[in-house]
Amino acid sequence: MTTNDTFTQPLRVVMTKVGLDGHDRGVKVIAQAFRDEGMEVIYAGLRRTPDEIADIVSQEDADILGLSILSGAVVPLTRRVVQALAAREIEDVLVIVGGIVSDEAREELRGIGVEGVFGPGASLAEIIRFVNENAPDRSMPA
Amino acid sequence: MTAKSDLLGRDAVNPHEEWLMRHSEALKSTRKTRFETSSGIEINPVYSPWDLEKMGWSYQSDVGFPGEEPWTRGFSACGYRQRLWDIEMYAGFGSAEDANKRYRYLLENGSTGGVSIALDLPTQIGLDPDHPLASDEVGQIGVSLMSFEDIKVMFDGIPLEKAGHVFTTGNCIGPLAAAWFLALAEERGEYPGCFTLQVQNDPIKEYIARGTQFLPIEASVKLATDMLQYVSENVPQWLPISISGSHMKQAGASTVQEAAFTVCNGIAYVEACLAKGMKIDDFGDRIELHFCTEMDFFEEVAKYRAVRKIWTRLVRERFGGTTRKAQMFRLHAATSGRPLTAQQPLNNVSRITLQALEQILGGCEQTRTASFDEALGIPTELAARTSIRINQIIGHETGIPDTVDPLGGSYFVEALTKQFENQIREVVAEVDALGGALAAAKSGWFQRQLAKGAYREQCRIESGEQIVVGVNAFRSDEPPPEQTFRVDPSAAARQLAKLNALRERRDKVRHTAALARLREDCAAGVNVMPAMIEAVRARATVGEIGALWREVFGEYRPQSERF
Incomplete structure (x- = not known):
C-alpha cells in the first residue's frame, strides 16, 4: 500500500458533511475505511460552512477532502466549497463527493473539477483505489 | 437409529x-457455518417446546392473551379483526401549495393514515429560506414551512376532521409545530381534538443519528417536554411525542440496539416529564415508540412483541404507573427505506411487502410504508400508490389479519421474543450505568455504537458475506430508471417571495410584542407553549423563532473527531 510505504507520509483526510443534511452513516463508514487503510482521518461533523471547511483543510494540511451530501443540493454546495478552497489558494487537495448524485449532477461536478463522485452502491475498495491513484503526490524522503 | x-x-x-x-x-x-439474526443472535436448526422450557418461559407470564398484560400479543383483544392497521404515507416537498396537491392525491387514493408531512431541512433546523445555509435546500427533501400562512395553504381544502391524523417530524421545533396546528384549528373555529396531531418531537435521537439538532441537548429536551406537557394537559387527543429508533437503526444500530436505545431515550423523556411534576398515569398513553422494519423477518416480529412487554413493565416498575392508560403507549412501525436499492428498483416492491408483513405480524396498529423508488429520490405517485396497494392486498386478500397474533406460540418466535427481551434489558442497564441517554449521547457512546455497526455491515456486504440482491449478487445490466420525481425548481423562489411579502404585511407591533414575550418565557424557564402560540398567530417565522432560541439557549456546534 502506498499509504503505508516507509517513504511516504500517510495521506491526511478531512471528511465532513456540508449543507444541512445530517445523515452521517455513509461518511463515517468511509472515514473508518480510510483509517483502516492507514490514512489520518478527521471527521469534522455536521453542517459545516464552505469557509469553515476550507479553514479546516488548511489547518490540517489535508491531501483529501471528502464531502458527504444526501439532500439534493450537491452541485451548488460542492461549488461553494471549491470556491472557498480557491479563495485560500488551496490547490493541491483532492475533493471527493459521496451521496445521492444524478448523472446530470455528476457532469456538472466534473465541470468544476470534481471527478471522484460516489453514489449508492459504490464500494469501499473502489473509493480507496480512486483516492490512492489520485491523491496529490507529496512523497517526502524518509 | x-x-x-x-x-x-x-x-x-x-x-x-x-x-x-x-x-x-x-x-x-x-450452507453456512453459523446461522444468526441480523443482531447476531444464533439461530438453531429447529425450535420446540424444550427450547422454551430451558429459558424458563411460561405462557401466562411471558405472553398472555391479546389485550392483557404483559401485552406481548397486542394491546387490543380483537386485533385486526376490529379494524386493519392505518396506512400512512409520508410525503412533502416544495412549497405548501405543492405539498397540498400530493396530500389530496394520497387521501383520494386510499391512504387511511391521514396526512404525514415531511419537512425540508431549513424548517427542521429553524432557518428561514433566506438564511445563507438554507438557500440550496428549500423544499428539497420535504415541504418548506415558514410561518402559519404556509400551514393554512398546506391544508387548503383538507378538513382537519377528514384528515383524521396529521403527523410531522418537527424534532427540534416541536413546540412550534404544535402551535401551528393549534392556531389552524382556532382560525377554522374547530376543536383541535377533532383530529389527532402527532409530532415526532424527539430531539435526543437527532444528536445520535438524524442530525437536525441546533440547540444544546438539554434545551431541546426542555422544549420537547414543554410541548408534551402542554398538549397532554390541553388536547389529550393529540400525540405529542414519537420516540424513534428508526433513524438510529438506519444509521447502524442492530435491531436489538434500535429497540434498546429507543427505550433509553424514552426513559430520559419520561424522567424529564416527572421532574416537571407530571404523572405517568396522566400521559403514559400519549407516548409513541416508533421503529423501522428491515429485512430480518422473525427478528422484527420478535422485536415488536418484546417492546410492548418491556416498555409497559418499565412504566409499572420504574415510573410507578398504576393504570391501564399509563401503559398503553402507541407502537408505530415504518418499513425502512434503507434496505431499498437503487439497482433493480422493482425488487423493492417485494422488500416492502415482506417488511409490511413483519410489522403487521408484530401487531403494530399504525404502520407507514416506504415506496419502491425511494433509493432514487422522493417517491413518484405510482410508487406511493403501489405501497398503499401492498397494504390493501395483505389486508383484504391474504387472511393474515383474521386472527390475533398468528405467530404467537411459534417456538422460534417465542424463543426469539424472550431473547430480545433479555438483550434489550441488558443494553438499557448498560446505558443506565453510563448515566442515562443524555450522558451517552453527549459522550458520543451511542454514535460510536452506530458507526461500528454501519462499518461492520458495509464490510460484510463487500466481502459477500451478506447478500443484497441486485447490489453485490444477481446484478443485471439495466439502464437506470428514468421516472424519478423532481421538485419544482421554482419552489425556493416562490417561498422567498412569500417570506418577503409576509414581513411587509404582518402586524409589526403584535409581532414584536409576541417575540419579546417568547424570549422572556424561554429565559425564565416557564413552559414556552402559550407564548409560542401567540408568536405563531403574530406570523413569526421559523427562522425568527430558531434565532431567538439560539440566542437564549446557545447553539449546537459540531465537533471534529479523529478516526
Whole structure:
C-alpha cells in the first residue's frame, strides 16, 4: 500500500458533511475505511460552512477532502466549497463527493473539477483505489 | 437409529436433544457455518417446546392473551379483526401549495393514515429560506414551512376532521409545530381534538443519528417536554411525542440496539416529564415508540412483541404507573427505506411487502410504508400508490389479519421474543450505568455504537458475506430508471417571495410584542407553549423563532473527531 510505504507520509483526510443534511452513516463508514487503510482521518461533523471547511483543510494540511451530501443540493454546495478552497489558494487537495448524485449532477461536478463522485452502491475498495491513484503526490524522503 | 446419548456418553435429557443426536450427521451439512439474526443472535436448526422450557418461559407470564398484560400479543383483544392497521404515507416537498396537491392525491387514493408531512431541512433546523445555509435546500427533501400562512395553504381544502391524523417530524421545533396546528384549528373555529396531531418531537435521537439538532441537548429536551406537557394537559387527543429508533437503526444500530436505545431515550423523556411534576398515569398513553422494519423477518416480529412487554413493565416498575392508560403507549412501525436499492428498483416492491408483513405480524396498529423508488429520490405517485396497494392486498386478500397474533406460540418466535427481551434489558442497564441517554449521547457512546455497526455491515456486504440482491449478487445490466420525481425548481423562489411579502404585511407591533414575550418565557424557564402560540398567530417565522432560541439557549456546534 502506498499509504503505508516507509517513504511516504500517510495521506491526511478531512471528511465532513456540508449543507444541512445530517445523515452521517455513509461518511463515517468511509472515514473508518480510510483509517483502516492507514490514512489520518478527521471527521469534522455536521453542517459545516464552505469557509469553515476550507479553514479546516488548511489547518490540517489535508491531501483529501471528502464531502458527504444526501439532500439534493450537491452541485451548488460542492461549488461553494471549491470556491472557498480557491479563495485560500488551496490547490493541491483532492475533493471527493459521496451521496445521492444524478448523472446530470455528476457532469456538472466534473465541470468544476470534481471527478471522484460516489453514489449508492459504490464500494469501499473502489473509493480507496480512486483516492490512492489520485491523491496529490507529496512523497517526502524518509 | 435411536441414539439416546452423545459421543461423550451424556444422556439426552429430552426428545429435542434426542432428535439432535439422531440427526447429528445430517445437521452438519449446512450452507453456512453459523446461522444468526441480523443482531447476531444464533439461530438453531429447529425450535420446540424444550427450547422454551430451558429459558424458563411460561405462557401466562411471558405472553398472555391479546389485550392483557404483559401485552406481548397486542394491546387490543380483537386485533385486526376490529379494524386493519392505518396506512400512512409520508410525503412533502416544495412549497405548501405543492405539498397540498400530493396530500389530496394520497387521501383520494386510499391512504387511511391521514396526512404525514415531511419537512425540508431549513424548517427542521429553524432557518428561514433566506438564511445563507438554507438557500440550496428549500423544499428539497420535504415541504418548506415558514410561518402559519404556509400551514393554512398546506391544508387548503383538507378538513382537519377528514384528515383524521396529521403527523410531522418537527424534532427540534416541536413546540412550534404544535402551535401551528393549534392556531389552524382556532382560525377554522374547530376543536383541535377533532383530529389527532402527532409530532415526532424527539430531539435526543437527532444528536445520535438524524442530525437536525441546533440547540444544546438539554434545551431541546426542555422544549420537547414543554410541548408534551402542554398538549397532554390541553388536547389529550393529540400525540405529542414519537420516540424513534428508526433513524438510529438506519444509521447502524442492530435491531436489538434500535429497540434498546429507543427505550433509553424514552426513559430520559419520561424522567424529564416527572421532574416537571407530571404523572405517568396522566400521559403514559400519549407516548409513541416508533421503529423501522428491515429485512430480518422473525427478528422484527420478535422485536415488536418484546417492546410492548418491556416498555409497559418499565412504566409499572420504574415510573410507578398504576393504570391501564399509563401503559398503553402507541407502537408505530415504518418499513425502512434503507434496505431499498437503487439497482433493480422493482425488487423493492417485494422488500416492502415482506417488511409490511413483519410489522403487521408484530401487531403494530399504525404502520407507514416506504415506496419502491425511494433509493432514487422522493417517491413518484405510482410508487406511493403501489405501497398503499401492498397494504390493501395483505389486508383484504391474504387472511393474515383474521386472527390475533398468528405467530404467537411459534417456538422460534417465542424463543426469539424472550431473547430480545433479555438483550434489550441488558443494553438499557448498560446505558443506565453510563448515566442515562443524555450522558451517552453527549459522550458520543451511542454514535460510536452506530458507526461500528454501519462499518461492520458495509464490510460484510463487500466481502459477500451478506447478500443484497441486485447490489453485490444477481446484478443485471439495466439502464437506470428514468421516472424519478423532481421538485419544482421554482419552489425556493416562490417561498422567498412569500417570506418577503409576509414581513411587509404582518402586524409589526403584535409581532414584536409576541417575540419579546417568547424570549422572556424561554429565559425564565416557564413552559414556552402559550407564548409560542401567540408568536405563531403574530406570523413569526421559523427562522425568527430558531434565532431567538439560539440566542437564549446557545447553539449546537459540531465537533471534529479523529478516526
